Amino acid sequence: MVAAYVLVQTEVGKAADVAKAVAEMPGVLRADDVTGPYDVVVQVEADGVDALGALVVAGVQSIPGITRTLTCPVVRL
Amino acid sequence: MVAAYVLVQTEVGKAADVAKAVAEMPGVLRADDVTGPYDVVVQVEADGVDALGALVVAGVQSIPGITRTLTCPVVRL
Amino acid sequence: MVAAYVLVQTEVGKAADVAKAVAEMPGVLRADDVTGPYDVVVQVEADGVDALGALVVAGVQSIPGITRTLTCPVVRL
Amino acid sequence: MVAAYVLVQTEVGKAADVAKAVAEMPGVLRADDVTGPYDVVVQVEADGVDALGALVVAGVQSIPGITRTLTCPVVRL
Amino acid sequence: MVAAYVLVQTEVGKAADVAKAVAEMPGVLRADDVTGPYDVVVQVEADGVDALGALVVAGVQSIPGITRTLTCPVVRL
């Protein structure tokens, strides 16, 4: 399993709608509205790096109102 | 009370209109056009972090011409 | 209560040590090593914005090896 | 007169000391600790762009613990 | 007089057109296409900070295809 934090920027005024929609997607553990350079922090889990990429590109990024996502895979050092 | 500086980026050519419109919103103390990576600096005050988020998302970001806002809450250390 | 994600950059080679040390601090719920522009993502909780600032500045930032922290308070919109 | 916001990054753990020291300098109207990508927001005033540069370089940047400053001059459009 | 470098980002594929159009504006000394995080570097001169702001906002930013400008005023230290 690969876990990741996905830092999301949204169109102005869309942060709450995006967080709600993302939170209900499969593979998404949690989605929080935040202030700062990012608008929503999403915690996800997938079977591997490719599945993680697919989850973000085909899943999270399909939510209307998202302008950029930055995926930070968790590593166990 | 929570105070914050909101660093605003606007569409090209819209900085002056945005600053004027933002300056008249409730909760906004001041809005200045600036040069540099940001176009307008807004000083705001709200009852708490959630009210601050609502003020920025539902209020400031509703002004046409704003493309990104970066909220920096003031902390008393 | 105010929750926040703290995105941490560390000196090269120090990410694992920083994550372990941060994870044991009071107010810290979790700390994960990540790849990307940040090295560690920390989830914290505090009584308010000022307590959050104190937790980050006096607490998290006192861990050796941290070079920058970016605090993203969670807001309920 | 030229006014400016100076967005300051400090060494970890030094934000409060920097804000206090900067606030007492001539030409500085106010200095606030903030969370986010910057640590202190400083409001300054000077006689012109060159005096503003001198105030920031010779004045603000002489405070120990400051690692980067980003000066955003206010413009009246 | 205030001189400045204006670092311009353009829509993809528009850098050459933007550089040519900007180079012919009053107050613009030179405009070069570059590679890197910016697409065009413009050298400008104006009577003061406010005139510089007006030149960039009302002038340079009126060129179609520009998405962001970052103005760096020259200071004599």
Added chain:
Amino acid sequence: MVAAYVLVQTEVGKAADVAKAVAEMPGVLRADDVTGPYDVVVQVEADGVDALGALVVAGVQSIPGITRTLTCPVVRL
């Protein structure tokens, strides 16, 4: 010859299509989807700096779905 890495940001959901289209262009050696602040990394080769600029602006940037490119020319030190 000048070689370069071109770091590409795409519209959300377009990374795979962009990588496939870019990979087939003349002058492009390879194009990989990546996670992080960039979406696609492209390796290119051209006859000189100007040809490299033309390849990126007239070639790569003509692919639909690309929002920003950052060209990093390889240097032999």
Added chain:
Amino acid sequence: MVAAYVLVQTEVGKAADVAKAVAEMPGVLRADDVTGPYDVVVQVEADGVDALGALVVAGVQSIPGITRTLTCPVVRL
């Protein structure tokens, strides 16, 4: 297998030494000096995300002169 591009920033004047040292490490396919916001681009391969993290943190980052690394894992979408 997980492949990745590691974008490296070095201390000023150290780019060539870093590229040479990194290029000889196990798991590293290639390392190029570049101009732009990064100084060296490294191509690596590892057995998984955790091995990739270990390769970067315990391996690449142990080279003297590196100040920041940004790991961009390749994904097959």
Added chain:
Amino acid sequence: MVAAYVLVQTEVGKAADVAKAVAEMPGVLRADDVTGPYDVVVQVEADGVDALGALVVAGVQSIPGITRTLTCPVVRL
């Protein structure tokens, strides 16, 4: 010939010294102190991309007080 703008960040308080020292180097046409995210803008000229890299790494970066340089080669599109 390849021309470039080199955007320089310096240690706090060192911008003026750096600009003066850089301005006297061979290959450097001009160096200006600026405010904003960069501290000095340098205009250089070299025989090619490799010579440009050498000029920046072996030349400009050897000046004490420089912490980062960002080289933007000029391209004729």
